[in-house]
Amino acid sequence: MPMNELELTDEVLRRLDETPDPRLREVMQALVRHLHAFAREVRLTDEEWMTGIRYLTATGHKCDEVRQEFILLSDTLGLSSLVDLINHASDNPVATEPTIMGPFYVPDSPWREMGASIVEFDDGGEPTVVTGVVRDTEGAPIADAVLDVWHNAANGFYAVQQPEEQPATNLRGRFRTGDDGHYSFHTVRPVPYPIPNDGPVGRLLRDTGRHEWRAAHLHMKVTADGFTPLNTHIFDRESDYLESDTVFGVKGSLIADFTPGPDGVLVCETDIVLARSGV
Protein backbone atom coordinates (compact mmCIF):
# COMPACT_ATOMS: atom_id res chain seq x y z
CA MET A 1 0.00 0.00 0.00
CA PRO A 2 1.41 3.40 -0.97
CA MET A 3 2.55 5.56 1.90
CA ASN A 4 3.57 8.81 0.25
CA GLU A 5 2.77 10.85 -2.83
CA LEU A 6 5.37 9.37 -5.17
CA GLU A 7 4.65 5.81 -4.06
CA LEU A 8 0.99 6.41 -4.77
CA THR A 9 1.74 7.55 -8.33
CA ASP A 10 3.92 4.47 -8.83
CA GLU A 11 1.12 2.24 -7.58
CA VAL A 12 -1.38 3.78 -10.03
CA LEU A 13 1.10 3.28 -12.88
CA ARG A 14 1.59 -0.36 -11.85
CA ARG A 15 -2.16 -0.97 -11.94
CA LEU A 16 -2.12 0.15 -15.58
CA ASP A 17 0.69 -2.25 -16.50
CA GLU A 18 -1.75 -4.95 -17.62
CA THR A 19 -3.54 -2.74 -20.16
CA PRO A 20 -3.86 -5.04 -23.19
CA ASP A 21 -3.45 -2.33 -25.82
CA PRO A 22 0.12 -1.00 -25.65
CA ARG A 23 -0.78 2.44 -26.97
CA LEU A 24 -3.61 2.84 -24.46
CA ARG A 25 -1.17 1.80 -21.73
CA GLU A 26 1.36 4.39 -22.89
CA VAL A 27 -1.21 7.19 -23.09
CA MET A 28 -2.88 6.39 -19.75
CA GLN A 29 0.39 6.02 -17.86
CA ALA A 30 1.66 9.33 -19.27
CA LEU A 31 -1.68 10.96 -18.39
CA VAL A 32 -1.44 9.75 -14.79
CA ARG A 33 2.18 10.90 -14.48
CA HIS A 34 1.42 14.40 -15.77
CA LEU A 35 -1.89 14.71 -13.88
CA HIS A 36 -0.25 13.71 -10.61
CA ALA A 37 2.76 15.96 -11.27
CA PHE A 38 0.36 18.88 -11.77
CA ALA A 39 -1.47 18.19 -8.49
CA ARG A 40 1.80 17.77 -6.57
CA GLU A 41 3.36 20.90 -8.06
CA VAL A 42 0.49 23.24 -7.20
CA ARG A 43 -0.36 21.39 -3.95
CA LEU A 44 -3.96 21.15 -5.12
CA THR A 45 -6.34 21.70 -2.19
CA ASP A 46 -9.51 19.73 -1.46
CA GLU A 47 -11.61 22.75 -2.44
CA GLU A 48 -9.71 23.28 -5.70
CA TRP A 49 -10.11 19.60 -6.54
CA MET A 50 -13.86 19.88 -5.93
CA THR A 51 -13.97 23.07 -8.03
CA GLY A 52 -12.30 21.11 -10.83
CA ILE A 53 -14.79 18.24 -10.50
CA ARG A 54 -17.70 20.69 -10.67
CA TYR A 55 -16.11 22.54 -13.59
CA LEU A 56 -15.70 19.38 -15.66
CA THR A 57 -19.23 18.28 -14.77
CA ALA A 58 -20.69 21.64 -15.86
CA THR A 59 -18.64 21.48 -19.05
CA GLY A 60 -20.07 18.05 -19.81
CA HIS A 61 -23.61 19.17 -19.06
CA LYS A 62 -23.18 22.08 -21.47
CA CYS A 63 -22.48 19.68 -24.34
CA ASP A 64 -25.32 18.65 -26.59
CA GLU A 65 -25.83 17.88 -30.25
CA VAL A 66 -24.85 21.36 -31.41
CA ARG A 67 -22.63 22.56 -28.56
CA GLN A 68 -19.25 20.98 -27.79
CA GLU A 69 -17.93 22.72 -24.67
CA PHE A 70 -14.98 20.33 -24.21
CA ILE A 71 -13.68 21.20 -27.69
CA LEU A 72 -14.02 24.87 -26.76
CA LEU A 73 -12.09 24.19 -23.57
CA SER A 74 -9.38 22.35 -25.49
CA ASP A 75 -9.29 25.19 -28.02
CA THR A 76 -8.93 27.94 -25.41
CA LEU A 77 -6.24 26.02 -23.51
CA GLY A 78 -4.24 25.75 -26.73
CA LEU A 79 -4.47 21.95 -26.70
CA SER A 80 -6.29 21.75 -30.04
CA SER A 81 -3.65 23.86 -31.76
CA LEU A 82 -0.90 21.82 -30.12
CA VAL A 83 -2.43 18.56 -31.38
CA ASP A 84 -2.65 20.18 -34.80
CA LEU A 85 1.05 21.09 -34.66
CA ILE A 86 2.01 17.62 -33.42
CA ASN A 87 0.19 15.87 -36.25
CA HIS A 88 0.26 18.29 -39.14
CA ALA A 89 3.41 20.35 -38.90
CA SER A 90 4.62 19.93 -42.45
CA ASP A 91 8.25 19.56 -43.35
CA ASN A 92 7.13 20.93 -46.67
CA PRO A 93 7.23 24.73 -46.49
CA VAL A 94 5.19 25.05 -49.69
CA ALA A 95 2.01 23.20 -48.67
CA THR A 96 -0.83 25.19 -47.14
CA GLU A 97 -0.65 25.03 -43.36
CA PRO A 98 -3.48 23.40 -41.44
CA THR A 99 -5.15 24.75 -38.35
CA ILE A 100 -7.79 23.63 -35.87
CA MET A 101 -11.21 22.31 -36.81
CA GLY A 102 -13.30 24.26 -34.31
CA PRO A 103 -16.65 23.09 -32.95
CA PHE A 104 -18.92 24.26 -35.79
CA TYR A 105 -18.18 21.81 -38.59
CA VAL A 106 -21.29 20.03 -39.87
CA PRO A 107 -20.78 17.14 -42.30
CA ASP A 108 -22.71 16.63 -45.52
CA SER A 109 -22.87 20.24 -46.67
CA PRO A 110 -24.74 20.64 -49.97
CA TRP A 111 -22.82 20.13 -53.20
CA ARG A 112 -22.74 23.34 -55.18
CA GLU A 113 -21.70 24.33 -58.71
CA MET A 114 -18.26 25.82 -58.94
CA GLY A 115 -18.66 29.60 -58.71
CA ALA A 116 -22.03 29.42 -56.99
CA SER A 117 -23.02 31.29 -53.86
CA ILE A 118 -23.19 29.70 -50.41
CA VAL A 119 -25.35 32.55 -49.13
CA GLU A 120 -28.89 31.36 -48.41
CA PHE A 121 -29.88 34.15 -46.08
CA ASP A 122 -29.11 37.84 -46.60
CA ASP A 123 -28.09 39.50 -43.37
CA GLY A 124 -26.19 42.35 -44.99
CA GLY A 125 -22.68 40.91 -45.12
CA GLU A 126 -20.14 42.31 -47.58
CA PRO A 127 -20.34 40.35 -50.86
CA THR A 128 -17.12 38.46 -51.46
CA VAL A 129 -15.69 36.04 -53.97
CA VAL A 130 -13.20 33.48 -52.68
CA THR A 131 -11.13 32.01 -55.47
CA GLY A 132 -7.87 30.32 -56.35
CA VAL A 133 -6.34 27.10 -57.56
CA VAL A 134 -5.96 23.82 -55.71
CA ARG A 135 -2.53 22.58 -56.68
CA ASP A 136 0.25 20.28 -55.64
CA THR A 137 3.57 21.41 -54.22
CA GLU A 138 5.09 21.53 -57.73
CA GLY A 139 2.36 23.90 -58.90
CA ALA A 140 0.29 21.45 -60.95
CA PRO A 141 -3.48 21.86 -60.60
CA ILE A 142 -5.38 19.09 -58.81
CA ALA A 143 -8.57 17.86 -60.46
CA ASP A 144 -11.41 16.31 -58.44
CA ALA A 145 -10.31 18.00 -55.24
CA VAL A 146 -13.21 18.53 -52.82
CA LEU A 147 -13.45 21.78 -50.88
CA ASP A 148 -15.82 21.72 -47.92
CA VAL A 149 -16.26 25.31 -46.69
CA TRP A 150 -18.14 26.88 -43.78
CA HIS A 151 -18.04 30.20 -41.97
CA ASN A 152 -20.10 32.61 -39.95
CA ALA A 153 -22.67 35.15 -41.01
CA ALA A 154 -22.39 38.92 -40.68
CA ASN A 155 -24.15 38.64 -37.31
CA GLY A 156 -21.25 36.53 -36.05
CA PHE A 157 -23.06 33.20 -35.86
CA TYR A 158 -22.70 29.95 -37.77
CA ALA A 159 -25.92 28.45 -39.14
CA VAL A 160 -25.60 25.52 -36.73
CA GLN A 161 -25.79 27.97 -33.84
CA GLN A 162 -29.02 29.56 -35.11
CA PRO A 163 -31.39 26.81 -36.23
CA GLU A 164 -34.34 29.20 -35.88
CA GLU A 165 -32.80 32.16 -37.69
CA GLN A 166 -30.59 30.77 -40.47
CA PRO A 167 -31.21 27.98 -43.00
CA ALA A 168 -29.20 24.95 -41.84
CA THR A 169 -26.99 25.02 -44.92
CA ASN A 170 -26.37 28.78 -44.99
CA LEU A 171 -22.71 29.65 -45.64
CA ARG A 172 -21.80 26.00 -46.11
CA GLY A 173 -21.02 24.13 -49.29
CA ARG A 174 -18.95 21.49 -51.05
CA PHE A 175 -17.23 22.11 -54.37
CA ARG A 176 -15.34 19.79 -56.69
CA THR A 177 -12.54 21.10 -58.89
CA GLY A 178 -12.26 20.42 -62.60
CA ASP A 179 -9.10 19.72 -64.55
CA ASP A 180 -7.79 23.26 -64.08
CA GLY A 181 -7.91 22.89 -60.27
CA HIS A 182 -9.70 26.22 -60.10
CA TYR A 183 -12.18 26.95 -57.33
CA SER A 184 -14.39 29.93 -56.58
CA PHE A 185 -17.56 30.68 -54.69
CA HIS A 186 -19.61 33.70 -53.72
CA THR A 187 -20.18 34.45 -50.08
CA VAL A 188 -20.08 37.28 -47.56
CA ARG A 189 -17.05 38.50 -45.67
CA PRO A 190 -16.55 36.55 -42.44
CA VAL A 191 -16.46 38.61 -39.25
CA PRO A 192 -14.74 38.26 -35.88
CA TYR A 193 -16.93 36.59 -33.30
CA PRO A 194 -16.86 35.65 -29.64
CA ILE A 195 -16.78 31.93 -29.01
CA PRO A 196 -19.90 30.78 -27.16
CA ASN A 197 -19.43 32.47 -23.80
CA ASP A 198 -22.49 31.50 -21.79
CA GLY A 199 -20.92 28.36 -20.37
CA PRO A 200 -17.95 27.19 -18.28
CA VAL A 201 -15.42 28.16 -20.99
CA GLY A 202 -16.69 31.73 -21.16
CA ARG A 203 -16.51 31.90 -17.38
CA LEU A 204 -12.92 30.67 -17.35
CA LEU A 205 -11.90 33.21 -20.01
CA ARG A 206 -13.40 36.02 -17.93
CA ASP A 207 -11.82 34.70 -14.71
CA THR A 208 -8.42 34.63 -16.40
CA GLY A 209 -8.75 38.13 -17.87
CA ARG A 210 -8.92 36.90 -21.48
CA HIS A 211 -11.21 38.03 -24.29
CA GLU A 212 -13.49 35.66 -26.15
CA TRP A 213 -12.86 36.68 -29.75
CA ARG A 214 -11.71 34.83 -32.78
CA ALA A 215 -10.19 36.69 -35.74
CA ALA A 216 -12.42 36.69 -38.85
CA HIS A 217 -11.91 33.53 -40.93
CA LEU A 218 -13.53 30.98 -43.15
CA HIS A 219 -13.00 27.25 -42.75
CA MET A 220 -11.94 24.84 -45.48
CA LYS A 221 -11.49 21.09 -45.49
CA VAL A 222 -9.77 20.11 -48.73
CA THR A 223 -9.33 16.51 -49.84
CA ALA A 224 -8.09 14.86 -53.01
CA ASP A 225 -7.01 11.30 -53.81
CA GLY A 226 -3.32 10.85 -53.21
CA PHE A 227 -2.97 13.95 -51.06
CA THR A 228 -2.92 14.57 -47.32
CA PRO A 229 -6.32 15.95 -46.24
CA LEU A 230 -6.11 19.59 -45.21
CA ASN A 231 -8.16 21.31 -42.54
CA THR A 232 -7.48 25.03 -42.53
CA HIS A 233 -8.76 28.60 -42.26
CA ILE A 234 -8.39 31.67 -44.44
CA PHE A 235 -8.01 34.70 -42.16
CA ASP A 236 -8.89 38.26 -43.16
CA ARG A 237 -5.82 40.50 -42.95
CA GLU A 238 -7.97 43.45 -41.83
CA SER A 239 -9.54 41.55 -38.94
CA ASP A 240 -9.04 42.41 -35.30
CA TYR A 241 -7.67 39.69 -32.99
CA LEU A 242 -5.16 38.22 -35.46
CA GLU A 243 -2.54 38.49 -32.71
CA SER A 244 -4.76 37.30 -29.88
CA ASP A 245 -7.21 34.82 -31.42
CA THR A 246 -8.64 33.20 -28.31
CA VAL A 247 -8.18 29.65 -29.60
CA PHE A 248 -4.62 30.12 -30.92
CA GLY A 249 -5.67 29.26 -34.48
CA VAL A 250 -3.90 31.97 -36.49
CA LYS A 251 -0.84 31.20 -38.57
CA GLY A 252 0.79 33.98 -40.55
CA SER A 253 0.71 32.03 -43.81
CA LEU A 254 -3.08 31.70 -43.60
CA ILE A 255 -3.77 35.45 -43.59
CA ALA A 256 -5.15 36.67 -46.92
CA ASP A 257 -6.26 39.97 -48.48
CA PHE A 258 -9.90 40.74 -49.15
CA THR A 259 -9.48 43.25 -51.99
CA PRO A 260 -12.27 45.39 -53.50
CA GLY A 261 -12.98 44.31 -57.09
CA PRO A 262 -14.29 46.54 -59.89
CA ASP A 263 -17.94 45.73 -59.15
CA GLY A 264 -17.58 46.48 -55.45
CA VAL A 265 -17.40 42.78 -54.60
CA LEU A 266 -14.45 41.83 -52.44
CA VAL A 267 -12.06 39.28 -53.88
CA CYS A 268 -10.04 36.90 -51.72
CA GLU A 269 -7.62 35.02 -53.93
CA THR A 270 -5.87 32.14 -52.20
CA ASP A 271 -4.31 29.07 -53.73
CA ILE A 272 -4.58 25.83 -51.75
CA VAL A 273 -1.46 23.69 -51.90
CA LEU A 274 -1.80 20.03 -50.92
CA ALA A 275 1.06 17.73 -50.00
CA ARG A 276 1.11 14.25 -51.51
CA SER A 277 0.19 11.67 -48.91
CA GLY A 278 2.94 9.41 -47.65
CA VAL A 279 5.57 11.99 -48.62
Place this chain on the structure above:
Amino acid sequence: MPMNELELTDEVLRRLDETPDPRLREVMQALVRHLHAFAREVRLTDEEWMTGIRYLTATGHKCDEVRQEFILLSDTLGLSSLVDLINHASDNPVATEPTIMGPFYVPDSPWREMGASIVEFDDGGEPTVVTGVVRDTEGAPIADAVLDVWHNAANGFYAVQQPEEQPATNLRGRFRTGDDGHYSFHTVRPVPYPIPNDGPVGRLLRDTGRHEWRAAHLHMKVTADGFTPLNTHIFDRESDYLESDTVFGVKGSLIADFTPGPDGVLVCETDIVLARSGV
Protein backbone atom coordinates in the same frame (compact mmCIF):
# COMPACT_ATOMS: atom_id res chain seq x y z
CA MET B 1 2.20 34.02 -33.62
CA PRO B 2 3.64 30.75 -32.34
CA MET B 3 5.43 28.65 -34.93
CA ASN B 4 6.32 25.47 -33.06
CA GLU B 5 5.07 23.37 -30.19
CA LEU B 6 7.07 25.01 -27.40
CA GLU B 7 6.34 28.52 -28.66
CA LEU B 8 2.66 27.68 -28.66
CA THR B 9 2.78 26.57 -25.03
CA ASP B 10 4.61 29.78 -24.13
CA GLU B 11 1.97 31.84 -25.93
CA VAL B 12 -0.85 30.14 -24.01
CA LEU B 13 0.99 30.76 -20.73
CA ARG B 14 1.42 34.45 -21.67
CA ARG B 15 -2.30 34.80 -22.31
CA LEU B 16 -2.89 33.67 -18.74
CA ASP B 17 -0.48 36.25 -17.30
CA GLU B 18 -3.26 38.78 -16.69
CA THR B 19 -5.36 36.45 -14.53
CA PRO B 20 -6.42 38.69 -11.65
CA ASP B 21 -6.35 36.00 -8.96
CA PRO B 22 -2.74 34.90 -8.42
CA ARG B 23 -3.66 31.40 -7.26
CA LEU B 24 -5.91 30.83 -10.28
CA ARG B 25 -3.06 32.05 -12.49
CA GLU B 26 -0.64 29.61 -10.84
CA VAL B 27 -3.02 26.65 -11.12
CA MET B 28 -4.04 27.38 -14.73
CA GLN B 29 -0.49 27.95 -15.96
CA ALA B 30 0.66 24.73 -14.30
CA LEU B 31 -2.32 22.90 -15.79
CA VAL B 32 -1.45 24.15 -19.29
CA ARG B 33 2.23 23.23 -18.88
CA HIS B 34 1.44 19.69 -17.74
CA LEU B 35 -1.40 19.18 -20.23
CA HIS B 36 0.78 20.30 -23.13
CA ALA B 37 3.74 18.24 -21.88
CA PHE B 38 1.48 15.17 -21.84
CA ALA B 39 0.29 15.76 -25.42
CA ARG B 40 3.84 16.39 -26.67
CA GLU B 41 5.26 13.36 -24.87
CA VAL B 42 2.77 10.84 -26.26
CA ARG B 43 2.47 12.64 -29.63
CA LEU B 44 -1.31 12.65 -29.19
CA THR B 45 -3.03 11.98 -32.51
CA ASP B 46 -6.13 13.75 -33.86
CA GLU B 47 -8.17 10.59 -33.31
CA GLU B 48 -6.93 10.15 -29.75
CA TRP B 49 -7.71 13.80 -29.01
CA MET B 50 -11.25 13.29 -30.32
CA THR B 51 -11.56 10.09 -28.28
CA GLY B 52 -10.60 12.13 -25.22
CA ILE B 53 -13.15 14.84 -26.04
CA ARG B 54 -15.87 12.21 -26.44
CA TYR B 55 -14.77 10.44 -23.25
CA LEU B 56 -14.97 13.60 -21.15
CA THR B 57 -18.33 14.48 -22.72
CA ALA B 58 -19.75 11.03 -21.92
CA THR B 59 -18.38 11.30 -18.39
CA GLY B 60 -20.15 14.64 -17.96
CA HIS B 61 -23.39 13.28 -19.37
CA LYS B 62 -23.25 10.38 -16.89
CA CYS B 63 -23.27 12.81 -13.96
CA ASP B 64 -26.58 13.64 -12.31
CA GLU B 65 -27.83 14.34 -8.82
CA VAL B 66 -26.89 10.92 -7.50
CA ARG B 67 -24.05 9.91 -9.83
CA GLN B 68 -20.70 11.69 -9.95
CA GLU B 69 -18.69 10.06 -12.73
CA PHE B 70 -15.87 12.64 -12.63
CA ILE B 71 -15.22 11.83 -8.96
CA LEU B 72 -15.15 8.15 -9.90
CA LEU B 73 -12.67 8.99 -12.68
CA SER B 74 -10.52 10.98 -10.28
CA ASP B 75 -10.73 8.13 -7.76
CA THR B 76 -9.70 5.44 -10.24
CA LEU B 77 -6.81 7.55 -11.58
CA GLY B 78 -5.50 7.91 -8.03
CA LEU B 79 -5.98 11.69 -8.12
CA SER B 80 -8.42 11.73 -5.21
CA SER B 81 -6.03 9.79 -3.00
CA LEU B 82 -3.16 12.03 -4.09
CA VAL B 83 -5.10 15.18 -3.15
CA ASP B 84 -5.88 13.51 0.16
CA LEU B 85 -2.19 12.83 0.76
CA ILE B 86 -1.22 16.36 -0.29
CA ASN B 87 -3.68 17.96 2.12
CA HIS B 88 -4.03 15.53 4.98
CA ALA B 89 -0.76 13.68 5.38
CA SER B 90 -0.27 14.14 9.08
CA ASP B 91 3.08 14.70 10.69
CA ASN B 92 1.42 13.20 13.72
CA PRO B 93 1.79 9.44 13.57
CA VAL B 94 -0.80 8.95 16.28
CA ALA B 95 -3.82 10.61 14.67
CA THR B 96 -6.18 8.44 12.63
CA GLU B 97 -5.28 8.68 8.95
CA PRO B 98 -7.80 10.14 6.52
CA THR B 99 -8.74 8.72 3.16
CA ILE B 100 -10.90 9.70 0.23
CA MET B 101 -14.53 10.78 0.48
CA GLY B 102 -15.95 8.75 -2.40
CA PRO B 103 -19.04 9.70 -4.38
CA PHE B 104 -21.73 8.34 -2.03
CA TYR B 105 -21.72 10.79 0.86
CA VAL B 106 -25.13 12.35 1.51
CA PRO B 107 -25.31 15.23 3.99
CA ASP B 108 -27.86 15.57 6.79
CA SER B 109 -28.00 11.97 7.87
CA PRO B 110 -30.44 11.38 10.75
CA TRP B 111 -29.22 11.97 14.28
CA ARG B 112 -29.32 8.74 16.25
CA GLU B 113 -28.91 7.80 19.90
CA MET B 114 -25.49 6.50 20.81
CA GLY B 115 -25.60 2.71 20.52
CA ALA B 116 -28.58 2.70 18.16
CA SER B 117 -28.81 0.82 14.90
CA ILE B 118 -28.41 2.44 11.49
CA VAL B 119 -30.07 -0.55 9.80
CA GLU B 120 -33.49 0.41 8.43
CA PHE B 121 -33.82 -2.40 5.95
CA ASP B 122 -32.94 -6.03 6.61
CA ASP B 123 -31.18 -7.59 3.64
CA GLY B 124 -29.43 -10.31 5.59
CA GLY B 125 -26.12 -8.65 6.39
CA GLU B 126 -24.01 -9.90 9.30
CA PRO B 127 -24.97 -8.02 12.49
CA THR B 128 -22.07 -5.92 13.70
CA VAL B 129 -21.33 -3.44 16.45
CA VAL B 130 -18.80 -0.72 15.67
CA THR B 131 -17.41 0.85 18.78
CA GLY B 132 -14.52 2.74 20.27
CA VAL B 133 -13.47 6.04 21.78
CA VAL B 134 -12.96 9.35 20.03
CA ARG B 135 -9.88 10.82 21.64
CA ASP B 136 -7.09 13.31 21.18
CA THR B 137 -3.51 12.41 20.44
CA GLU B 138 -2.69 12.34 24.14
CA GLY B 139 -5.43 9.78 24.76
CA ALA B 140 -8.01 12.07 26.40
CA PRO B 141 -11.62 11.40 25.33
CA ILE B 142 -13.30 14.08 23.20
CA ALA B 143 -16.83 15.07 24.19
CA ASP B 144 -19.31 16.46 21.66
CA ALA B 145 -17.49 14.90 18.71
CA VAL B 146 -19.84 14.22 15.80
CA LEU B 147 -19.50 10.97 13.85
CA ASP B 148 -21.24 10.91 10.47
CA VAL B 149 -21.19 7.31 9.19
CA TRP B 150 -22.34 5.68 5.97
CA HIS B 151 -21.68 2.38 4.22
CA ASN B 152 -23.15 -0.12 1.84
CA ALA B 153 -25.71 -2.84 2.38
CA ALA B 154 -25.10 -6.58 2.11
CA ASN B 155 -26.20 -6.38 -1.54
CA GLY B 156 -23.25 -4.05 -2.22
CA PHE B 157 -25.21 -0.84 -2.77
CA TYR B 158 -25.44 2.39 -0.81
CA ALA B 159 -28.94 3.66 -0.12
CA VAL B 160 -28.37 6.63 -2.42
CA GLN B 161 -27.82 4.20 -5.29
CA GLN B 162 -31.13 2.40 -4.67
CA PRO B 163 -33.85 4.97 -4.03
CA GLU B 164 -36.51 2.39 -4.93
CA GLU B 165 -35.14 -0.48 -2.89
CA GLN B 166 -33.62 1.02 0.28
CA PRO B 167 -34.92 3.71 2.63
CA ALA B 168 -32.93 6.89 1.90
CA THR B 169 -31.37 6.93 5.37
CA ASN B 170 -30.52 3.21 5.55
CA LEU B 171 -27.00 2.58 6.91
CA ARG B 172 -26.44 6.28 7.55
CA GLY B 173 -26.41 8.17 10.81
CA ARG B 174 -24.92 10.89 12.95
CA PHE B 175 -23.85 10.33 16.54
CA ARG B 176 -22.60 12.74 19.18
CA THR B 177 -20.19 11.59 21.89
CA GLY B 178 -20.69 12.25 25.58
CA ASP B 179 -18.02 13.09 28.14
CA ASP B 180 -16.42 9.66 27.89
CA GLY B 181 -15.82 10.08 24.15
CA HIS B 182 -17.32 6.65 23.64
CA TYR B 183 -19.15 5.79 20.44
CA SER B 184 -20.97 2.70 19.25
CA PHE B 185 -23.65 1.76 16.78
CA HIS B 186 -25.26 -1.36 15.44
CA THR B 187 -25.07 -2.09 11.76
CA VAL B 188 -24.30 -4.90 9.31
CA ARG B 189 -20.88 -5.88 8.06
CA PRO B 190 -19.90 -3.85 4.98
CA VAL B 191 -19.07 -5.86 1.87
CA PRO B 192 -16.73 -5.37 -1.09
CA TYR B 193 -18.49 -3.79 -4.05
CA PRO B 194 -17.77 -2.82 -7.62
CA ILE B 195 -17.83 0.91 -8.22
CA PRO B 196 -20.59 1.88 -10.66
CA ASN B 197 -19.38 0.24 -13.84
CA ASP B 198 -22.05 1.03 -16.42
CA GLY B 199 -20.42 4.29 -17.52
CA PRO B 200 -17.18 5.65 -18.98
CA VAL B 201 -15.18 4.84 -15.83
CA GLY B 202 -16.22 1.18 -15.91
CA ARG B 203 -15.29 1.05 -19.59
CA LEU B 204 -11.85 2.51 -18.91
CA LEU B 205 -11.22 0.04 -16.10
CA ARG B 206 -12.10 -2.85 -18.41
CA ASP B 207 -10.01 -1.41 -21.26
CA THR B 208 -7.02 -1.13 -18.95
CA GLY B 209 -7.41 -4.65 -17.57
CA ARG B 210 -8.34 -3.48 -14.07
CA HIS B 211 -11.04 -4.78 -11.75
CA GLU B 212 -13.80 -2.58 -10.38
CA TRP B 213 -13.82 -3.60 -6.74
CA ARG B 214 -13.40 -1.71 -3.54
CA ALA B 215 -12.37 -3.49 -0.35
CA ALA B 216 -15.16 -3.66 2.26
CA HIS B 217 -15.26 -0.53 4.41
CA LEU B 218 -17.44 1.89 6.25
CA HIS B 219 -17.10 5.66 5.96
CA MET B 220 -16.75 8.10 8.86
CA LYS B 221 -16.56 11.85 8.95
CA VAL B 222 -15.58 12.91 12.44
CA THR B 223 -15.60 16.51 13.62
CA ALA B 224 -15.10 18.20 16.97
CA ASP B 225 -14.45 21.80 17.98
CA GLY B 226 -10.73 22.52 18.10
CA PHE B 227 -9.78 19.45 16.05
CA THR B 228 -8.97 18.91 12.38
CA PRO B 229 -11.99 17.32 10.67
CA LEU B 230 -11.34 13.71 9.70
CA ASN B 231 -12.72 11.90 6.69
CA THR B 232 -11.81 8.24 6.82
CA HIS B 233 -12.78 4.59 6.32
CA ILE B 234 -12.62 1.52 8.52
CA PHE B 235 -11.61 -1.45 6.36
CA ASP B 236 -12.43 -5.05 7.19
CA ARG B 237 -9.23 -7.09 7.57
CA GLU B 238 -10.93 -10.16 6.07
CA SER B 239 -12.03 -8.35 2.92
CA ASP B 240 -10.78 -9.12 -0.55
CA TYR B 241 -9.16 -6.31 -2.53
CA LEU B 242 -7.27 -4.68 0.36
CA GLU B 243 -4.15 -4.77 -1.82
CA SER B 244 -5.87 -3.68 -5.02
CA ASP B 245 -8.73 -1.37 -4.00
CA THR B 246 -9.62 0.19 -7.33
CA VAL B 247 -9.66 3.74 -5.99
CA PHE B 248 -6.41 3.47 -3.99
CA GLY B 249 -8.19 4.24 -0.72
CA VAL B 250 -6.67 1.62 1.60
CA LYS B 251 -4.11 2.56 4.23
CA GLY B 252 -2.73 -0.12 6.49
CA SER B 253 -3.58 1.76 9.66
CA LEU B 254 -7.26 1.85 8.72
CA ILE B 255 -7.68 -1.94 8.59
CA ALA B 256 -9.60 -3.29 11.58
CA ASP B 257 -10.75 -6.65 12.89
CA PHE B 258 -14.40 -7.69 12.84
CA THR B 259 -14.37 -10.22 15.72
CA PRO B 260 -17.25 -12.54 16.66
CA GLY B 261 -18.71 -11.59 20.05
CA PRO B 262 -20.36 -13.95 22.55
CA ASP B 263 -23.86 -13.34 21.11
CA GLY B 264 -22.77 -13.99 17.52
CA VAL B 265 -22.67 -10.30 16.73
CA LEU B 266 -19.41 -9.11 15.18
CA VAL B 267 -17.53 -6.42 17.05
CA CYS B 268 -15.30 -3.90 15.34
CA GLU B 269 -13.48 -1.88 17.97
CA THR B 270 -11.64 1.13 16.62
CA ASP B 271 -10.61 4.27 18.41
CA ILE B 272 -10.70 7.49 16.43
CA VAL B 273 -7.82 9.84 17.18
CA LEU B 274 -8.22 13.48 16.14
CA ALA B 275 -5.39 15.98 15.79
CA ARG B 276 -5.85 19.42 17.30
CA SER B 277 -6.43 21.97 14.55
CA GLY B 278 -3.63 24.40 13.88
CA VAL B 279 -1.10 21.96 15.33
